[in-house]
Amino acid sequence: MSSANNDDESLSCPICRDVFKDSIVLTCSHSFCQVCIEQWWTASEEEQGKKCPICIRSPSRKEPIQNLALKNAAKVLERWKEKRKPSEEEKEEVCSLHGENLQLFCLRDFEPVCLVCRDAKAHEYHPFRPVTEAVESLRVSLEEDLTQLTNKLDRFQKFQENGELCLRHIKRQSAHAKKIIQDEFKNFHEFLMQEEETRIKALREEEEQKTQRIKDKMEAVNREIEALTKTIKATEEQLGDADVSFLLKYKAVVARVQRYPLVEEPQVGPGALIDQAKHLGNLAFNIWSSMKTMVHYSPVILDPNTAHPELVLSDDLTSFALGEEQKLPKNPERIRMDIEIVRGSVGLDSGSHSWDVYVGECTNWELGVVTESAYCILDFKETTRTFTAHKREVAPLKVQMCPHRIRLHLECDKRKLTFYDADNNKVIHAFVHIHEQKLFPVFVSGRDEQMTILPKKILDKLFE
Numbered sequence: 001m002s003s004a005n006n007d008d009e010s011l012s013c014p015i016c017r018d019v020f021k022d023s024i025v026l027t028c029s030h031s032f033c034q035v036c037i038e039q040w041w042t043a044s045e046e047e048q049g050k051k052c053p054i055c056i057r058s059p060s061r062k063e064p065i066q067n068l069a070l071k072n073a074a075k076v077l078e079r080w081k082e083k084r085k086p087s088e089e090e091k092e093e094v095c096s097l098h099g100e101n102l103q104l105f106c107l108r109d110f111e112p113v114c115l116v117c118r119d120a121k122a123h124e125y126h127p128f129r130p131v132t133e134a135v136e137s138l139r140v141s142l143e144e145d146l147t148q149l150t151n152k153l154d155r156f157q158k159f160q161e162n163g164e165l166c167l168r169h170i171k172r173q174s175a176h177a178k179k180i181i182q183d184e185f186k187n188f189h190e191f192l193m194q195e196e197e198t199r200i201k202a203l204r205e206e207e208e209q210k211t212q213r214i215k216d217k218m219e220a221v222n223r224e225i226e227a228l229t230k231t232i233k234a235t236e237e238q239l240g241d242a243d244v245s246f247l248l249k250y251k252a253v254v255a256r257v258q259r260y261p262l263v264e265e266p267q268v269g270p271g272a273l274i275d276q277a278k279h280l281g282n283l284a285f286n287i288w289s290s291m292k293t294m295v296h297y298s299p300v301i302l303d304p305n306t307a308h309p310e311l312v313l314s315d316d317l318t319s320f321a322l323g324e325e326q327k328l329p330k331n332p333e334r335i336r337m338d339i340e341i342v343r344g345s346v347g348l349d350s351g352s353h354s355w356d357v358y359v360g361e362c363t364n365w366e367l368g369v370v371t372e373s374a375y376c377i378l379d380f381k382e383t384t385r386t387f388t389a390h391k392r393e394v395a396p397l398k399v400q401m402c403p404h405r406i407r408l409h410l411e412c413d414k415r416k417l418t419f420y421d422a423d424n425n426k427v428i429h430a431f432v433h434i435h436e437q438k439l440f441p442v443f444v445s446g447r448d449e450q451m452t453i454l455p456k457k458i459l460d461k462l463f464e
Contacts, residue, residue, distance in 0.1 A: 011074050014054060015040055020074040025067040026059045028052050037064065093244040102244050105134035110251045112244055135243045138250055145257045146235050152265070153228045156221050159266045163218045165329040166272060167211060173274040173304075174207040180315045184283055188291060195290055203279050210272060221266045231256055270332045273305050277345030280317055296455035299355040300441045303345035305333040311342050311445070319452035322445060335370075340445055343370065347438030354409040355441065356422050356454040365451060366390075366444035367406055369417055371437035377444075378406075378419050378429055389429050403428075405454070410439065 013020050015036040022034040030052050032040075041050045051058050093102050093112070100114035107127040112134075117123055129137075178200065185196040238246060238253050281301035302317045312323035320342055328334070335343070348369075359365050359380075368377035368390075379388040405422035415436060419428040445451050 011070070011077050019077055020067075020070055023067040023070040023074060024064040025070070026052050026057075026064055028055050028057045028059065030054045031067045031070050034064075034066075093248065102247075103131055104128040105131055105138075105247055107134075110254075112247045131243055131247065135246060138247070139239060142235065142239060142250070142254065142257070145254070146232065146239070149228055149232055149235070149257060153225060153232065155265060156225050156228070159221055159268075160218055160225070162268065162330050163214050163221075165327070166214050166268060166331070169329050170207060170211055170214070170274050173276055174203060176315075177203055177274065177276055177279050180280060181283070183315075184287065188287065191291060192287065195287065199279065203274075206274060206279075210274060214268075214272060217266055217268075268329070268331055273329070273331055273333075276305070277301050277303050277317065280315075281345055283316070297457075298453050298455050299353065300453050301345045302342050302443070302453070303333065304342075305331060306335060306341075306343040308334075308340045308342065310340055313342070314452075317345075318455070319450055320443070320445065321450040342443050344441035347440050348410060348412055349438045350412050352409070352411050352413075354407060356405055356407045357443070358405050358452040358454050360404055360449055360451075362445060362449040362451060364445070366442075367408060367419070368431075368442055369408075369410065369434070369439040370442045371435045371439060373437070374435045375442070376417055376431040376434050377442065387428060389431070408441070412439070 011019050013023070013033040013036050014030070015032055018033075020031065020033055023031050024034045024037060025031045026037075032053070037053075040053055044051075094100060095102055095114035095117060098114050098116040100116055102112040102114055104115065104118055105112050105128065106117075106123055107129060109123070109126065112131060113123060113128070118128055181196070181199055181203070185192050185199075189196075235253055235257055238249055241249065282297060285297040298316070298318045300318075302313055302320060304313050304317065307313055307320070309326045309328050310322055310324070311320045312326075313320045322340060333343075335341070357367055364381060366377050366379045368375060370377075375390065377390040379390060381388070403421040403423060406428075407420040407422040407425075409418045409420065410416075411418075414432075415434045416430060416432050417434055417439075418430040420426065421428055443451060
């Protein structure tokens with residue numbers, strides 16, 4: 001410290017007492033700031049002329065010369081002093097009311113205070129902690145909040161990724177459905193031009209509506225991501241601040257951080273994807289209603305939005321088989337990812353319904369109905385040629401048969417589901433007292449063979 005003071009004195013102008021600026025040297029070897037010596041001479045010229053203020057000698061030269069060595073040394077000192085200046089954050093904060101150092105932190109008002117503030121009426125009965133203790137605990141608390149924000153940001157980003165996948169899948173669904181619709185209408189093009197245009201328009205509107213819905217959600221989430229990113233960055237910067245500065249800003253930062261847990265997390269939501277069952281289900285039958293010609297009718301339409309990624313559905317949504325795994329978005333309707341399962345598109349809660357399923361040579365399959373909370377499934381294993389009934393408990397059935405066609409007959413009013421061998425109309429098993437909820441047909445295949453929901457004759461449908 002004394003060395004620094006000596007440097008200041010040796011490099012200071014004798015007149016202004018500040019570090020030399022544009023230093024000059026007289027013939028007597030004394031140095032001054034050029035401006036200082038000129039002002040000195042101007043003020044004293046009438047009395048004593050141009051003389052050295054220190055030794056009172058007159059310089060032998062009319063104009064003094066620059067002292068370059070001293071000038072450079074003064075510049076070095078200035079730069080050194082500039083570096084030594086404490087930053088705003090490094091300056092010790094003091095109480096704005098009492099001018100004392102901020103040594104305590106009020107746990108009720110969440111602000112640093114001085115010793116005088118502690119005894120003031122405004123902080124009467126308030127708990128306090130030393131600044132160092134408060135900083136440690138509050139930093140930990142803020143880091144935990146920051147972790148929650150980071151996790152929330154990660155979930156939002158995953159939603160964005162799934163949203164992008166949804167958009168691409170919706171586009172593929174739309175293109176696929178459009179192709180099938182166009183192929184069906186091609187056979188009746190002369191008669192059904194208007195029908196085709198109507199259906200394509202409905203599909204396009206749904207695509208636009210659901211695409212826009214996803215985009216709107218993604219845009220909203222993107223805004224949240226930007227806000228979260230800014231908050232996280234600002235919070236991270238705050239965590240690096242000096243202790244007292246950190247505490248001064250802590251209340252505002254915590255308030256900003258704790259706003260975000262209240263933000264509702266985004267969900268794709270049910271019905272986000274194209275409702276292919278609506279556009280493609282019973283398509284030929286609906287066309288027949290307009291054309292008054294013979295078409296086939298399927299009593300159950302598979303819902304591709306519920307299908308396992310390894311199941312490949314036919315274009316008319318009445319058959320499926322195992323295939324290569326597809327990259328599909330996560331949506332609520334896809335209920336199981338551990339079983340190769342697909343569900344019917346329509347829930348049944350009244351009347352009687354029956355559908356035949358061709359299992360062919362499939363050696364491992366499951367058929368039945370499911371609700372939101374329960375299931376009634378008949379499981380067949382070719383290796384033992386036996387069936388197993390699954391409801392609340394597992395019940396092996398000693399039925400020695402290997403049917404190729406299975407008929408399911410559901411009586412909603414009686415809450416009963418009966419399985420038949422459709423080739424000989426023999427009862428295999430019946431579930432009774434099934435749940436009083438909407439029942440969805442369900443299909444599970446464990447092998448590569450195709451399973452098909454057999455079409456009904458139109459007369460059968462008309463007389464049901």
